[in-house]
Structures are given as structure tokens and as C-alpha cells.
Amino acid sequence: MAINTVLFDLDGTLIDSLPLIRRTYEKVFEEMNIPWGDAQVMKHIGLPLVDIAKTFAGEARHPEFFKLYQHHYALEHDELTKPFPGTLEMLETLKSRGFRLGIVTSKTRQVALRSIGFLGIDRYMEVTVAVEDVTRHKPQPDPVLKALELMQAPVETAAYMGDSPFDILAAKRAGVTSIGVTWGMSERDELLRREPDRILQQWEDLIPILEAYSS
Structure with a gap:
């Protein structure tokens, strides 16, 4: 058919948008003092952000991760999205x-x-x-x-x-x-x-x- x-x-x-996504994750990981592993983190792109937040920040801190990500993503969205x-x-x-x-x-x-x-x-x-x-x-x-x-x-x-x-x-x-x-x-x-x-x-x-x- x-x-x-x-x-x-x-x-x-x-x-x-991948440069924007990577840059946003880097900022969130730095602010939350989470060890950064580029390959590991970027392989999760395509999954819901809340699931990624829970994976790297844990159940207790994932709302903070989610909020920080949305904040930084929005700030540079127009400049880094094409x-x-x-x-x-x-x-x-x-x-x-x-x-x-x-x-x-x-x-x-x-x-x-x-x-x-x-x-x-x-x-x-x-x-x-x-x-x-x-x-x-x-x-x-x-x-x-x-x-x-x-x-x-x-x-x-x-x-x-x-x-x-x-x-x-x-x-x-x-x-x-x-x-x-x-x-x-x-x-x-x-x-x-x-x-x-x-x-x-x-x-x-x-x-x-x-x-x-x-x-």
C-alpha cells in the first residue's frame, strides 16, 4: 500500500537543536553538581525529559533538574534553534x-x-x-x-x-x-x-x- x-x-x-540541548544539559549538570558524561547523557535524547531527570538527578531532585533545564533551554532557544x-x-x-x-x-x-x-x-x-x-x-x-x-x-x-x-x-x-x-x-x-x-x-x-x- x-x-x-x-x-x-x-x-x-x-x-x-542538539547544540542547544547539550549546552542546556551541561549548565544543569554543573549547577546541580552532577558528574557530566557526554556520551551517556546524549544517548538519552529522545526520551521524555522527566525520565532523563530521574535517571541523572534521582527521584528526589528530578523536579529541580526539570525546572532548571526548561529555564536554560528557553533562554537560548531562538539563538541556537534552526x-x-x-x-x-x-x-x-x-x-x-x-x-x-x-x-x-x-x-x-x-x-x-x-x-x-x-x-x-x-x-x-x-x-x-x-x-x-x-x-x-x-x-x-x-x-x-x-x-x-x-x-x-x-x-x-x-x-x-x-x-x-x-x-x-x-x-x-x-x-x-x-x-x-x-x-x-x-x-x-x-x-x-x-x-x-x-x-x-x-x-x-x-x-x-x-x-x-x-x-
Whole structure:
């Protein structure tokens, strides 16, 4: 069956926010006197912030971690948030060809809407599923399935793409076509270990991939 619904992760997929995320974590870890381990921390991107806060700050201090993160993230958001090259052009092309588009992210709705509104991505999206919209989060399938429920789109006609193994797992568990992108957090080999249906190295390759499912 042809794919006509395309869902996207946000950070590291549509928007180049990883420098902002790393800088924010560094500040929070420093202020809370938590030992910093870059590789360990950054591998958690894609999970809900509250879960990351509990992992590194503990149950008792996680509200402080969450509040500090939101504070520092907001301060530098506009300066350090930008779309990846070709993102807006790709979304315009997909929309003009009749694809239905949505975002599935582990960010809070407020922060996600700020980012996509600031960058002009919101006008292309039919739905945005954020952390508050489901009880179970990526790598569980619930956020992807929630987006499809809101769009009334069958799984057979949908694809979900992201830069994290959590995205690939969520897509596969939801039964949609899974597409990994190589310009975000994870290396190509790390994505391949989760056996996505496709790997995308540049936006220009997306249309041919989607068209292949229609032939």
C-alpha cells in the first residue's frame, strides 16, 4: 500500500537543536553538581525529559533538574534553534504532493510548539503529538499510534522517521515504515542495528523512497 502519511521526530530530525540541548544539559549538570558524561547523557535524547531527570538527578531532585533545564533551554532557544538545511523545502514539496504530515516528539507540547512556530514548520503539520498526549513514550509505539489515530490514517499508509534508535523502535512496534536519518544524534551503524526499513542520508532521497512504496 502506498505511503501518504509521514510522521517526523523533531530534535535531530527536522530541527538542529542538539547544540542547544547539550549546552542546556551541561549548565544543569554543573549547577546541580552532577558528574557530566557526554556520551551517556546524549544517548538519552529522545526520551521524555522527566525520565532523563530521574535517571541523572534521582527521584528526589528530578523536579529541580526539570525546572532548571526548561529555564536554560528557553533562554537560548531562538539563538541556537534552526532547521536542518533543506528541511523547509522538503516539507513544502511533500505538502504540495499531497502527503499528510505530523510530528511525534518526546518534548512537552509548549516547547515543541514554540520550536515549530519559531521556524515556520507548524504550517505544514496536521498534528503534533507531545509527551503529554500519551502515557507510554518512545520507544513504545503509543505516540506514533496516537498521531495516526488523530489523523485517522491506517498504519499501512504511514512512515515515521527519526535520528534515534528510540524512533526506529517506536516505528517498528507501531507497524509503520521506519526511516532513520543520519544527520542527528546517532551514527548510521547505531541506527542499522535497529534494522530500520530505510536509512536517509539527505532530504533529497526521501521522495524516491516514498515513491518506491507506491510502485
